[in-house]
Amino acid sequence: MPDVKPRTGLWSRLTGRRVEAETAPDASAPEEETALKRNGVRIEQTFAEAFPMSGVALIITAPSIEWARIAAISMTGFATSVIGCGVEAGIDRELGAGETPDGRPGVRVLVFAMSTADLEKHTINRVGQCVLTCAGTACYSGLESETHIKLGTNLRYFGDGHQASKLVGGKRYWRIPVMEGEFLCEATAGITTDAVGGGNLLILGRSASEALIAAEAAVKAMRSVADTILPFPGGLVRSGSKVGSKYKFMIASTNEAYCPTLKGVVESQLGADVNSVLEIVIDGLSFAAVENSMRAGLKALIEIGSKGGVVAVSAGNYGGKLGPHHFHLHELLP
Amino acid sequence: MTAMIFKLRGEPDQRLDLSCLVPQRLARLGEAEIAALAVGTGKVRLTVGEVFRITMGDANDIQIASGSGRFDRVGAGLSGGSVVVEGSVGAEAGRAMSGGNLRIAGSTGPFTGSAMAGGLLTVGADSGDYLGGPLPGELMGMRGGTIVVAGRAGERAGDRMRRGLIAIGGDCGDFPASRMIAGTVAILGDCGRMPGFLMRRGTMLLGGKPAILTPTFAESGVLELIMLRLMVRALKTHLPPAKLAAFEGIVRRFAGDMAVLGKGEIIRPAA
Numbered sequence: 219m220p221d222v223k224p225r226t227g228l229w230s231r232l233t234g235r236r237v238e239a240e241t242a243p244d245a246s247a248p249e250e251e252t253a254l255k256r257n258g259v260r261i262e263q264t265f266a267e268a269f270p271m272s273g274v275a276l277i278i279t280a281p282s283i284e285w286a287r288i289a290a291i292s293m294t295g296f297a298t299s300v301i302g303c304g305v306e307a308g309i310d311r312e313l314g315a316g317e318t319p320d321g322r323p324g325v326r327v328l329v330f331a332m333s334t335a336d337l338e339k340h341t342i343n344r345v346g347q348c349v350l351t352c353a354g355t356a357c358y359s360g361l362e363s364e365t366h367i368k369l370g371t372n373l374r375y376f377g378d379g380h381q382a383s384k385l386v387g388g389k390r391y392w393r394i395p396v397m398e399g400e401f402l403c404e405a406t407a408g409i410t411t412d413a414v415g416g417g418n419l420l421i422l423g424r425s426a427s428e429a430l431i432a433a434e435a436a437v438k439a440m441r442s443v444a445d446t447i448l449p450f451p452g453g454l455v456r457s458g459s460k461v462g463s464k465y466k467f468m469i470a471s472t473n474e475a476y477c478p479t480l481k482g483v484v485e486s487q488l489g490a491d492v493n494s495v496l497e498i499v500i501d502g503l504s505f506a507a508v509e510n511s512m513r514a515g516l517k518a519l520i521e522i523g524s525k526g527g528v529v530a531v532s533a534g535n536y537g538g539k540l541g542p543h544h545f546h547l548h549e550l551l552p
Numbered sequence: 553m554t555a556m557i558f559k560l561r562g563e564p565d566q567r568l569d570l571s572c573l574v575p576q577r578l579a580r581l582g583e584a585e586i587a588a589l590a591v592g593t594g595k596v597r598l599t600v601g602e603v604f605r606i607t608m609g610d611a612n613d614i615q616i617a618s619g620s621g622r623f624d625r626v627g628a629g630l631s632g633g634s635v636v637v638e639g640s641v642g643a644e645a646g647r648a649m650s651g652g653n654l655r656i657a658g659s660t661g662p663f664t665g666s667a668m669a670g671g672l673l674t675v676g677a678d679s680g681d682y683l684g685g686p687l688p689g690e691l692m693g694m695r696g697g698t699i700v701v702a703g704r705a706g707e708r709a710g711d712r713m714r715r716g717l718i719a720i721g722g723d724c725g726d727f728p729a730s731r732m733i734a735g736t737v738a739i740l741g742d743c744g745r746m747p748g749f750l751m752r753r754g755t756m757l758l759g760g761k762p763a764i765l766t767p768t769f770a771e772s773g774v775l776e777l778i779m780l781r782l783m784v785r786a787l788k789t790h791l792p793p794a795k796l797a798a799f800e801g802i803v804r805r806f807a808g809d810m811a812v813l814g815k816g817e818i819i820r821p822a823a
Contacts, residue, residue, distance in 0.1 A: 279778075320781040321800075356778045382753065382815060384736070384779055385715065387786045393779055402778045 254548060258524025259531060261547050266418045266512065267535035268543040271330045272337045273413030273503050274367060275310065275360030275445075278349055279324035283312060289355045290325035293348035297329070298450045301470065305340040306330045306415060306501050308447030310360075319358045320402075326360045328447045330415050330501045337409060338367035345403070346373050350394070356402040359389075361503070363408030370394075370403035410503055414543050417500035417508035419515050420458075420476075420532040426494035428527025430454075432519055433496040439518035445507035446500055455497040458534070492529050505543055512545050517552040555613040555636075558604035564622050566594035567642065568603065571625040575633030575652070578611040593624070619658050627654035630671060643680070646673040649697070662706065663687065668716065670697040674790075678703040681725065684718050685711035694718065694735065700790040707744065710737040713754065719790045726763070729756045732816060738787055740795045751809045751816035757783070757799055758820050765818075769808030774822050776802055798823065 253260045278293070280286035290309050297307035307329040318324040329344070331337035349357045350373060357369070370392035374381040377394040383405065384391050390405040419436065423429025437453035440446070448454075463471035474480045475487040476495045488495070498515055502508035519528050533547055558573065568591045572578075578586055587601025600606070604616075612633035616626070619639015626642075627635045630649040637645075640658030644666055651671040662680035665673045666687060679701045684694035685708055693712040700719045707725035710718050713735040720737070726744030729737045732751040742760035749766055757780075780803065784796045798821035806818040 319785075320778050321785070322778075322781075384755065384783070386736075386779075386782045391779065391782065399775055400777060400779065402782075 253530070254551070256520045256523075256551065259520050259522075259528045261516070261520075261551060262530060262532040263546075263548055264533050265535055265538070265547065266416070266533035266545040267538060267541040268414045268416035268418075268508060268545065269332075269541045270411070270543070271306075271332060271413040271415040271501065272334045272409055272411050273328060273330045273361075273501070274337055274341055274407050274409045275503065276327050276329070276341070276345070276369075276407060277313065277318055277324050277358040277360040278327060279313075279318045279320050279322040279356050279358070280352070281322060281354040283323040283325075285352065285354050286323055286325045287312070289349045289352035290327050292352065293344045294327050294329075294447075294449075295348075297344075298455075300330070300332050300336075300415075304331065304336060305344075306447070306449040307344070308449045308501075310445065310447060311441075320356055322356075328445070328501065328503065330413055330447075330449075334365075334367065334409065334411065341367060341407070342369065342372050345369060346376070350376065350396070350401050350403070353398060358404045359407035361408040361410065363410060365409050365411065366406035367409050368405070369407045370405045373401075373403055412505075413501065413503050414505050414508045415501040416541060417502065417512050417543075417545055418534050419498045419500075419512060419519070420534060421496045421498070421519060421528060422488065422492045422530040422532060423494045423496065424491060424527040424529055429494040429496050432522045432526055432528045433498065435522055436498060436515040436518040439514040440498065440500065440511045443507065443511040443514050445503040446511040447502075448498060448511075449501055450497075450499055453498055455499055458495070458497050489529070497534070508543070509545060509550065512547075513550045513552070516547065516550050520552065553610040553613075554607075555615045556609040556611055557607040557615045557617055558600070559607070560604060560616075560618040560620065561602070563620060564598070564603055566592055566596065566598065567622045567624050568598070568620075569593050569625050570616070570623050571628035571647075572600070573614055573616065574627060574630045574635060575612045575614060576629075576631050578614070581611075583608050619656075621661065624661070626656070627652075627673070630654055640677070645675075646671075646699075649673065651697075659703070664701075665694055665697075665699040665718075667692065668694045668697045668699065672697065673699045675699070675701040675703070678722070679705045679709075681706035681708055682711055683709040683720075684713055684716070685709075692733065698790070704741070705739075709739075710735065710756075713737065717786070719787055721791050721795075723760065729754065729816070729818075732756070736783065738783075738791070740791060748806075748809055748816055748818050750812050752813040753815040755783070755816070756818045758818055759795060759798065765806070766809060768811040769806040769818060770810055770814075772805045772807045772817075774802055775805055777805070777819070780819065 294307040310326040313324040374392040394401040458473040459470040592598030616637045623641040628647040630652045632652045634653045643661040645660045647666045650669045655674045657676040659677040660679045664679045665684045686693040695714040698717045704722040710729045714733045718737045720739045723741035724743040730749040732754040734753040738757040740759040745764040746766045802822040
């Protein structure tokens, strides 16, 4: 979602905010007089602009971590962007047996959507298709909250009248008979409406291979930050997009200003020394979580430095007019 | 602040209704007003002051320093705070309580926790018949909260239970979980005849053996139920963990009572 630069009313529809005017992503353009350098890496004086989202955390357990991982990967598949997938989802972290409600190994997944209604609809679909069907799994709420979405409460109907509920420790669970035995699912899942989607870092690399190595290191560091996910494949986006296209049937298209092969062809935002750009998009359950993740990513990129091919680090924004959450890179420097 | 203590002057010559000795009743009363509260149930009027020596203290922390089989309705209607009895009591202890903590160090009589809706009731020794059950004419027994009996329970524990948890550390009499509507009854020892008789929904965990298993229960296999892991975790705070471990493995499940709705279950360790 956040890698899309607004030119039409799409963001207005998604966020309920009106786009006052077309905004160019010039905030990430090289500005020698305002950029800082760390270990040879230019840190642009700009900010990532992020949006409020609804987020839910689920704990998926299984007889082994392998099966919990299988269910989690399946459930969070095809969930890179709310625009095309309805939700953004990913694995937060793996949990030991001592950290889960049933004492089995588990995985905590996070799902984000632009509204609580969307979050409920897509989460139920995904748990129903990918966790209920997966051998040995059970599914629990992974977030204590006063606000909830339905989970087992709706999935129970798969039991065709043979389902049974159980109240344990003040929480209601649904037991749904399946061919393997029984699928256990908490009735509701706690959510937050203070989640933040669209934190981002743009890695401007000397070459594609160096940009990838640097981005991998940043992703590794950022994945250790709790309550966050990097929803794109491998945590990376290579195809940052802008809203709209010359083709009327396309709602988003390539962000040509950041495409190295179009330098000299279009009005490029890339300097002569930049030949590949990768983006890392971050969703988190709170502003602080996204901030910590970006800080960890910046630190990893600076450690690699210009010798490792990191020319600059920038961030995507919409001029500050759309998203209420701004993550200024200079304030996140280690 | 220290507890408000009631010390028995001598064995009462009639049964007492001690439902007035709960925090919500005593909170705004002075010593003289508390002493004047009626507790007798016979022809002769009897007051708290005539039965107990009162030491004033925190009304949210009530201690009855000794027990008697003539203490009926101890902690009845309790909605918050704590009531502790350092001995045994009579009938209807914790009847219709909705919150708080009632701890009886000794044994209790029939209808302990009858129609209870919330809170924690702990019995240090044995309890009588109809644990958590309804009084005659009532449609529903226990509807919430937790009852823990460290020792043995009498007949028909959990009769017409609607919701909540009854945990019994020892054996149990005939017809446990009879006419159960929903909820959980855990018995670590053996039980008498016909467990789950006319049970509609709910779960009965039985660590030992039944004298006679209800014939209208259908065996539904040897299973590993993840739900039991959660239930055992909750029960471990009340019952000896070593005796509960068997439920975390493979169990034998009996579905019933098929004579009624048949959505209940009796679960026993498979080994």
